[in-house]
Amino acid sequence: MCLAVPVKIVSIDGDEAETEIAGVRRRVSIVFTPEAKVGDYVLLHTGYAIGVIDEAEAEETLKLLEEMASLSEVH
């Protein structure tokens, strides 16, 4: 129920956006994410974008994960 998947916005038309994931296109409501821009990834939940994915944070987390994992090698 609380499932949400990252989809990419390809175009915006008012409160709605055309999104794409793995070649599948879907029209979604962006009424909760008026800040979303073309090219952004949003979390899609039951036809609505509930949040914009923060790409910088995503990168940061991956870096952190790599660092943490490398710590385990030291011992």
Next chain:
Amino acid sequence: MKFIDEYQDRKLAQRLARKIAQRSTKTIRLMEFCGGHTHAVLRYGIRQLVPKTIEMRSGPGCPVCVTATVDLDKAIALAHLPGVIVTTFGDMIRVPGSYSSLQKAKAEGADVRIVYSTIDAVEIARANPGRSVIFIGIGFETTAPTIAASVLRAKQEKIQNFYVLSLNKLTPPVMKALLDSGEVKIDGIVCPGHVSVIIGSHPYEFIPRDYGVACAISGFEPLDILLCVDKLVEQIERGEPKVEIAYSRGVKPEGNKRARQLMDDVFEVGEAIWRGIGIVPQSGLKIRGRYKQFDADRAFSVNLKPPKEPKGCRCGDVIRGVATPPECKLFRKVCTPESPVGPCMVSSEGACAAYYQYGATEDLQDF
């Protein structure tokens, strides 16, 4: 797929698990609130990856599972009213009520339709002006804004035949209820990722402050969950419980204000009945008076026989985290996904369904 594949790196997961094992000295129990997390934990073999001293226990985060039998009975009764179309998310349709299910009602001639989105439910109302279209509004804070949006859309577009049966529930109040009951000792909570996209991290702050329980908000990929477990272990080892976000690409401390505004416009907070837990104050969402024309509870009245629970089903105990699915005598023997006794075996987020599907896995699955 971007933002998914890179968080599924198996080698990195194994190294992270080693790091957690090196840091962890205490025997602890973590509760994953969200059914989506329970499924990911089992699917990706997280329980086998982390040290045996860390127990992962499933919590009440499955909206279908926590829907009370009396509310299911009401939804089924509404479906039998003349001129009514009941629209619902797919998971609800097979859940047994006291005497029937939405699926049985459909087989008996009721018009019950599965929708992917509340947008579809509003469209069905628009396409059927002579019928009353009722959406069975289940879900937590992730879904409640989408239900609010459907009410606002119906109002704006003057759709007079759309109604919502609001069974929406809120997560922090039920966490409080579980902690207050003290039935199950929890050292840390894997907080729900997509609920938190909406509510942010602040509503959990009472948990470390008042109960000394660690909190970290997690995403749904295996590396997300391991990062969350690492943060929880760190907090517990240091004896410094707090709320951390281990899903920062999706969750901001302040959440999604716009979604909450719409939700607050349409709903007011009230008590709700949770399966296995009972009435929890301030844990439900009711439609505000100014939108009463869309409130199925006000628009329709149905006579209900007293609810009865399925005999021997321990769904309530599983929801509270008091029992694991294999501890229920019906599990796998009488109760299976093909012939479910309780909702925890029906829903794609139910703990029993997850244990049934992945529970026998001893080794880490390929991911």
